[in-house]
Amino acid sequence: MVDISVEIAGIKLRNPVLTAAGPPSRDAEALIKAAEGGAGGLVAKTISLKPAEVPRPCLSVVNREYSVRIPGFKTYTTCGFLNVELWSDIPYQRWVEREYSLVKEKTGLPLIASIGYTPEEVSKLGRLVEKAGVDGIEFSTHYIGFDPKPIREVAKALRESVEIPIFAKLSPHLPDITPFAKAVEPYVDGIVAINTYGPTLHIDIETGKPLLGGKNGYGWLSGPALKPIAVRYVADIARAVKVPVIGVGGIMSGRDAVEHIMAGASAVEICTGAILEGPGIYGRVAHEVEEFLKTHGYGSIEDIRGMALKWLPEKPLRTTPLPPKVDPEKCTGCRICERACIYEAIEMVKDPRTGKLIAKTIEEKCYGCGLCVSICPTRARYFEEE
Numbered sequence: 001m002v003d004i005s006v007e008i009a010g011i012k013l014r015n016p017v018l019t020a021a022g023p024p025s026r027d028a029e030a031l032i033k034a035a036e037g038g039a040g041g042l043v044a045k046t047i048s049l050k051p052a053e054v055p056r057p058c059l060s061v062v063n064r065e066y067s068v069r070i071p072g073f074k075t076y077t078t079c080g081f082l083n084v085e086l087w088s089d090i091p092y093q094r095w096v097e098r099e100y101s102l103v104k105e106k107t108g109l110p111l112i113a114s115i116g117y118t119p120e121e122v123s124k125l126g127r128l129v130e131k132a133g134v135d136g137i138e139f140s141t142h143y144i145g146f147d148p149k150p151i152r153e154v155a156k157a158l159r160e161s162v163e164i165p166i167f168a169k170l171s172p173h174l175p176d177i178t179p180f181a182k183a184v185e186p187y188v189d190g191i192v193a194i195n196t197y198g199p200t201l202h203i204d205i206e207t208g209k210p211l212l213g214g215k216n217g218y219g220w221l222s223g224p225a226l227k228p229i230a231v232r233y234v235a236d237i238a239r240a241v242k243v244p245v246i247g248v249g250g251i252m253s254g255r256d257a258v259e260h261i262m263a264g265a266s267a268v269e270i271c272t273g274a275i276l277e278g279p280g281i282y283g284r285v286a287h288e289v290e291e292f293l294k295t296h297g298y299g300s301i302e303d304i305r306g307m308a309l310k311w312l313p314e315k316p317l318r319t320t321p322l323p324p325k326v327d328p329e330k331c332t333g334c335r336i337c338e339r340a341c342i343y344e345a346i347e348m349v350k351d352p353r354t355g356k357l358i359a360k361t362i363e364e365k366c367y368g369c370g371l372c373v374s375i376c377p378t379r380a381r382y383f384e385e386e
């Protein structure tokens, strides 16, 4: 039996896949659809004291119009997503009078409000959303400065205003986020990582104009391109603090969610995936996580949470090649690794036992770069344990 329920700061989730602040959580109706789509818990769109005046256009997909030079290698056609949507354009009064209570009544799922941005704003909004019956509060930061103090002040102001669990959502704007995570840790029940990355720019080359209507045409990056950035932040934060981390960024599948969890996340949120696929993505991803646990012999989310952290090396780095081995049983002779190898260090040879073609490493040419190991669709290539 696999158990994918999780509990974070006393909030019980039927599965670890939550909505994230964004269009798929823009009002009560959208959140109810997310619950029907299988979300384990709900995070609503960020509200602030003034409704946002959202520049238009405000969404664009970043498509890859080329295929990589390795035929057959699966890629996402949408590699990223830009937005300039800001926070909710619905007045906070309507959220506290209608949206939160309607969602609670119709879904029965844990509901986390998202609020921003100054200490004064979160104090006032925090009290109001707590009174409206939400189960927790995430405060959103879109801060791109270097000093963690302003973020700590927001965390402190909110902590002093409400009793329910609070979560700080951090922006991926610095090489080292740990001072921010440590600054908010005394005040929060968890940290959400990450918000969108930016500012970034996407130009329509047919017109030469930016695709988005914000200042300078800038937008904020999310979706698959954000995932490695998010996973790195999740891991850094998970190593730096004791409070739970919620991972968000580029999750399109159960395997993406598992990667966040192995980096230390207790649960995950999805925004772009739900914009592109619809509310069914939450249930699909939760189901894929469950299948992953089952097929890999794990019993719960806790069994894999943070399991990558012990492998993030602090020891001296190896700078000599370790040529990968090939498992002849798993190698299908597809040649993807041979084509991918920039060092021409893979040759197809006949397996003497079976006579089928397998990809052998030419050890004296191998740079030990690891690309063939990461690209092999059947995981036939591997590094022998050091």
Ligand SMILES: Cc1cc2nc3c(=O)[nH]c(=O)nc-3n(C[C@H](O)[C@H](O)[C@H](O)COP(=O)(O)O)c2cc1C
Binding pocket: 020, 021, 022, 023, 045, 046, 059, 081, 082, 083, 084, 085, 086, 087, 088, 114, 140, 141, 169, 194, 195, 196, 221, 222, 223, 224, 226, 248, 249, 250, 251, 269, 270, 271, 272, 273
């Ligand atoms: C269109 C759009 C609107 C968003 N609005 C908010 C928001 O109001 N508050 C917030 O904290 N994050 C907001 N985000 C950020 C997402 O919640 C999430 O942190 C980010 O997009 C990374 O996750 P993803 O790759 O699954 O989209 C928004 C993202 C998008 C794409």
